[in-house]
Amino acid sequence: MRFLELKIPPLLLVPIFIVDMLILRWLFPRPEFNFEGQQELSFLLLGTGILLPVLGFIAFQKAKTTVHPQHPEETSALVRGGVYQYTRNPMYLGFLLVLVAAALYLGNVWSACMVPLFVWYMNQFQIIPEERILTEKFGDDFRAYLKQTRRWL
Numbered sequence: 325m326r327f328l329e330l331k332i333p334p335l336l337l338v339p340i341f342i343v344d345m346l347i348l349r350w351l352f353p354r355p356e357f358n359f360e361g362q363q364e365l366s367f368l369l370l371g372t373g374i375l376l377p378v379l380g381f382i383a384f385q386k387a388k389t390t391v392h393p394q395h396p397e398e399t400s401a402l403v404r405g406g407v408y409q410y411t412r413n414p415m416y417l418g419f420l421l422v423l424v425a426a427a428l429y430l431g432n433v434w435s436a437c438m439v440p441l442f443v444w445y446m447n448q449f450q451i452i453p454e455e456r457i458l459t460e461k462f463g464d465d466f467r468a469y470l471k472q473t474r475r476w477l
Contacts, residue, residue: 329453330394334446335377338419341442342426345435352434366428373421379407380414391415396454402462404469412473416446420476443476451475 332340383406384391390398407414420442427436458466 325448328449330396330450332449334393334416334419334450337442337445338422341423341438345423345426345430345432345438348434348438349430349432353432355433356431357433357436358431362428362431366425369421369425369428373418373423373425376407376418376421377415378418380418382406383408383414393450393454396457397461399458399461402458402465402469404473409473411477412469412475413446413451416451417476420446447475 381391383403386406387401387403389401389403392398411417420439423439423442427439430436455466455470459470
């Protein structure tokens with residue numbers, strides 16, 4: 325399934341997955357989950373999920389390198405500072421948090437199942453191919469970064 329590698333822009337995946345969550349909730353309204361503070365937590369995660377990609381984008385702009393996820397080979401600098409010292413993929417982590425927020429807001433078990441599917445898809449078809457290309461491009465510097473900074477958290 326390498327034909328899917330680096331094909332769909334990750335930002336486009338977010339609304340696709342949210343629509344899938346809504347469809348699942350409509351098709352299978354039960355079981356639901358509900359707990360105190362659920363809505364507040366979903367809004368907090370949504371805010372964090374929006375902030376992380378913005379911070380990642382700013383770090384890329386400061387380094388004067390591309391943010392284009394379909395062409396990691398165009399990257400001109402290895403960004404390790406700012407939010408990138410805590411996670412190698414703050415933009416994707418932000419997208420994940422938006423999906424977790426949506427799952428919490430919807431309160432549907434089947435909708436929530438889309439969250440691990442997103443992680444799997446991103447690992448297989450976006451992050452691992454990016455890491456392969458960046459390892460070829462930046463060599464030992466990127467390998468050291470891989471060892472010291474987690475992929476997600």
